[in-house]
Amino acid sequence: MSFTPTITQDFLYSQIADRIEKQIEQNVLKSGDKLLSVRSLSKEQGISISTAYTAYVQLENKGLIEARPKSGYYVKFSSNHIPTLTSSKKSIDSIENVSVDDMIAIIYKNITEEGILKLSVATPSIELIPAAKLNKSMMEAIRKSPHSCISYEDIQGNLLLRKQIAKYCFSWGGNINEDDVVTTQGCMEALVFCLKAVTEPGDTVAIENPTYFGIFNVMKSLGLKVLEIPLNPVTGLDLEYLETAIEKIEVKACLFVPSFSNPMGCCMPDDRKKQLVNLLGTKNIPLIEDDIYGAMYFGKTRPKTCKSFDKKGIVMLCSSVSKSLAPGYRVGWVIPGKFKAKIINIKLMHTVSSATPTQAAIGHFFETGRYDLHMRNLRKALHSQCLKYIQAINKFFPDDTKISQPQGGYVLWIEMNKKINAFDVFKDALKQNISISPGQIFSTDASFSNYIRISFGIPYSDALENSLKILGDIVKKRI
Amino acid sequence: MSFTPTITQDFLYSQIADRIEKQIEQNVLKSGDKLLSVRSLSKEQGISISTAYTAYVQLENKGLIEARPKSGYYVKFSSNHIPTLTSSKKSIDSIENVSVDDMIAIIYKNITEEGILKLSVATPSIELIPAAKLNKSMMEAIRKSPHSCISYEDIQGNLLLRKQIAKYCFSWGGNINEDDVVTTQGCMEALVFCLKAVTEPGDTVAIENPTYFGIFNVMKSLGLKVLEIPLNPVTGLDLEYLETAIEKIEVKACLFVPSFSNPMGCCMPDDRKKQLVNLLGTKNIPLIEDDIYGAMYFGKTRPKTCKSFDKKGIVMLCSSVSKSLAPGYRVGWVIPGKFKAKIINIKLMHTVSSATPTQAAIGHFFETGRYDLHMRNLRKALHSQCLKYIQAINKFFPDDTKISQPQGGYVLWIEMNKKINAFDVFKDALKQNISISPGQIFSTDASFSNYIRISFGIPYSDALENSLKILGDIVKKRI
Numbered sequence: 030m031s032f033t034p035t036i037t038q039d040f041l042y043s044q045i046a047d048r049i050e051k052q053i054e055q056n057v058l059k060s061g062d063k064l065l066s067v068r069s070l071s072k073e074q075g076i077s078i079s080t081a082y083t084a085y086v087q088l089e090n091k092g093l094i095e096a097r098p099k100s101g102y103y104v105k106f107s108s109n110h111i112p113t114l115t116s117s118k119k120s121i122d123s124i125e126n127v128s129v130d131d132m133i134a135i136i137y138k139n140i141t142e143e144g145i146l147k148l149s150v151a152t153p154s155i156e157l158i159p160a161a162k163l164n165k166s167m168m169e170a171i172r173k174s175p176h177s178c179i180s181y182e183d184i185q186g187n188l189l190l191r192k193q194i195a196k197y198c199f200s201w202g203g204n205i206n207e208d209d210v211v212t213t214q215g216c217m218e219a220l221v222f223c224l225k226a227v228t229e230p231g232d233t234v235a236i237e238n239p240t241y242f243g244i245f246n247v248m249k250s251l252g253l254k255v256l257e258i259p260l261n262p263v264t265g266l267d268l269e270y271l272e273t274a275i276e277k278i279e280v281k282a283c284l285f286v287p288s289f290s291n292p293m294g295c296c297m298p299d300d301r302k303k304q305l306v307n308l309l310g311t312k313n314i315p316l317i318e319d320d321i322y323g324a325m326y327f328g329k330t331r332p333k334t335c336k337s338f339d340k341k342g343i344v345m346l347c348s349s350v351s352k353s354l355a356p357g358y359r360v361g362w363v364i365p366g367k368f369k370a371k372i373i374n375i376k377l378m379h380t381v382s383s384a385t386p387t388q389a390a391i392g393h394f395f396e397t398g399r400y401d402l403h404m405r406n407l408r409k410a411l412h413s414q415c416l417k418y419i420q421a422i423n424k425f426f427p428d429d430t431k432i433s434q435p436q437g438g439y440v441l442w443i444e445m446n447k448k449i450n451a452f453d454v455f456k457d458a459l460k461q462n463i464s465i466s467p468g469q470i471f472s473t474d475a476s477f478s479n480y481i482r483i484s485f486g487i488p489y490s491d492a493l494e495n496s497l498k499i500l501g502d503i504v505k506k507r508i
Numbered sequence: 509m510s511f512t513p514t515i516t517q518d519f520l521y522s523q524i525a526d527r528i529e530k531q532i533e534q535n536v537l538k539s540g541d542k543l544l545s546v547r548s549l550s551k552e553q554g555i556s557i558s559t560a561y562t563a564y565v566q567l568e569n570k571g572l573i574e575a576r577p578k579s580g581y582y583v584k585f586s587s588n589h590i591p592t593l594t595s596s597k598k599s600i601d602s603i604e605n606v607s608v609d610d611m612i613a614i615i616y617k618n619i620t621e622e623g624i625l626k627l628s629v630a631t632p633s634i635e636l637i638p639a640a641k642l643n644k645s646m647m648e649a650i651r652k653s654p655h656s657c658i659s660y661e662d663i664q665g666n667l668l669l670r671k672q673i674a675k676y677c678f679s680w681g682g683n684i685n686e687d688d689v690v691t692t693q694g695c696m697e698a699l700v701f702c703l704k705a706v707t708e709p710g711d712t713v714a715i716e717n718p719t720y721f722g723i724f725n726v727m728k729s730l731g732l733k734v735l736e737i738p739l740n741p742v743t744g745l746d747l748e749y750l751e752t753a754i755e756k757i758e759v760k761a762c763l764f765v766p767s768f769s770n771p772m773g774c775c776m777p778d779d780r781k782k783q784l785v786n787l788l789g790t791k792n793i794p795l796i797e798d799d800i801y802g803a804m805y806f807g808k809t810r811p812k813t814c815k816s817f818d819k820k821g822i823v824m825l826c827s828s829v830s831k832s833l834a835p836g837y838r839v840g841w842v843i844p845g846k847f848k849a850k851i852i853n854i855k856l857m858h859t860v861s862s863a864t865p866t867q868a869a870i871g872h873f874f875e876t877g878r879y880d881l882h883m884r885n886l887r888k889a890l891h892s893q894c895l896k897y898i899q900a901i902n903k904f905f906p907d908d909t910k911i912s913q914p915q916g917g918y919v920l921w922i923e924m925n926k927k928i929n930a931f932d933v934f935k936d937a938l939k940q941n942i943s944i945s946p947g948q949i950f951s952t953d954a955s956f957s958n959y960i961r962i963s964f965g966i967p968y969s970d971a972l973e974n975s976l977k978i979l980g981d982i983v984k985k986r987i
Contacts, residue, residue: 052678057686196536199528204530250854357659357863385837
């Protein structure tokens, strides 16, 4: 047998062999993978047995595959067996004049990357999640489902889950039943559906300033303009500013995070929430209430929601279990008030229905009381972490640093000396394998350039304390 | 103790009791449900222990809840214990001049309704699905995941799943690797993302005529205009018509189902697919290829995809496991060619990432070879069901009935006498608890009013044969 390549491109067996070779080269087929039998290959590709056989012989001659007696053909060579130079990472230094969009892209890229301390991600650390119990709920939910969770779920959402969500609404002053709830693929999808239900491209939506960067992306994607309403660090939304603004500008909807806004962490007192709902009610402006952090309160009682003051059905409350239990499950919901029919219709058009097994598992986890117990533990853990993070930042950061005092949620909003560019801090930190969120990405005009957001979702430890010390040193050096 | 209502609305305990009563009335709390302890209620609502206690006593006095010694308070009464009159269903007869939208809404409503023979839904019957094996894949995937599938999944999609999808592409002539694949929540979401990537509201998109009714909904939702291209029952898309049309009208994208179109069932021959890709390539018009039925072929080999002829990266191939394995898992994907970055960005904005457990389970199901085996069985079953359905329709329907001869997929397209209104047939059938799809919903102008679509996804049986006979009788009576 010879290894000399011959001009055989035009033969069918050679075409087939070339395509398999490409799969091996690209690592789609890996060393040790079993190939189709000659018979199956011939069937699959609609070629004769002898053509299929010849293709394999050609690959065998090249040393790419091997025939094992009585077993069939296997991939022998795989390009990942040859040590290659590690591809040079695009240096973070080369990113100088980046746009806010680029910053956001870089931050998202880090969500699943290994080896980086993710102080930029406002989700619970895996240590805080009762994974075994949730797995159990998944198994039991599949077992209990008449169709093993294989069939399409009800378009409005899994019934058990909707009932449980309705039950939990009692804690924030809601009298909701399962028919008022529509499930979604996480809170973000809920927000998108709400925006689609009440706006057209070109419309203006009022949002908080500063606001979660994901919101800007969504607004842009839907062709919406934003009107940024300032926040007070303690009482939240500046209602007087909003009132004046909506007199002057036609606002089609508001999207606010009244309980534990992101990144500022403030929570509107009940009476101001009521005032907000009344104000928007008289103007007939829908309020999309992002309540994703509402259940993560550190005080004695859960803050009420705007929805609880909503008599006209103008409030669409959105939430999920992504911050409290399982981001990967993508289970969220909306309580859409008078926009229910529209929301269901939009959901139908975009996704037909949400995934059955994940909804059923979360429904089961709620029903068994596991969620209640977990949330009590989670709130305690977050509160204590929050305090420890604040103390450490106080200790390690320059003296002129100001820190928010959130009463719930996941994040600290840190104001540094005006001379400091948060994006520089971000870049320096990433070199030390720590990711934080630079303040620039929380507004449309890259104000807040001397702010950073830090999540305290990761349990406190010596290693973590050391990372906060490193961060403090970075900031000190930048003054 | 007295049952006389006293004027106590203004007391806090009474407000709390009223809200709990409402939950019981609305069945959010059901007979036998355990209530919070007095202590927990006081904590949750921020009220004193005595107020919480008094609220429960008031509910106890009303006979709504009961205290069980050493156990706590339980709901005693539940409104669903009182037999109520069954609510009168809105008669289907009252639907006379319904719009296409209304028809579609009625059909979707039936997707999850019990007791109706769903010949309108083009998905596999649960009997055809290896549920136990899929469950096993779910358990194993969760067990193997470092974070029990709780964390956010990679934004582009689960790596194992993407590798497996890439591997399967070999069967349709693709040389794809995992980096070319983006996962989505079902095929519908993939189509929406593709449309969003290449069009703006007001743009025109070419689609097939007849086409799947879900497509119209999506187009409307995105503010797109449609240009309908006729189909040939055997060779599929009328390329000559398309060529002329795109000379005259600015078409921003095409969305076609080249293999086993829905509802007509036709499959474009390979050379015509190649011609289509070349034509669109010269005009630089992106092709969204809905390949959801491509793997459900009855012939010897899987039809090639347009994607396999795509050298310029203009074809975005969309598919899912909703038709082949598990609609409820909402696992789909797109191979977006040169639009990859845009698609990932849109996915990020709309849903952050897709659900982790369902993607991991399907990845595992593919990897173990279970999918391959299942698909061989499914194809055989569908082919045999298709032939039996055709024979029965031939036998029971009027002699002038014409039936499509699909070489794959799930549906039969049935042309009846011109005098027959398919929506009448739909209504008559629903009265007999059979749902079919009337032809009106498969085009923008409600042409095809004498056509119906029947899915052959349900295994053939005597009962099924009888239902087809009932359908035949309905049609005969309508002539």
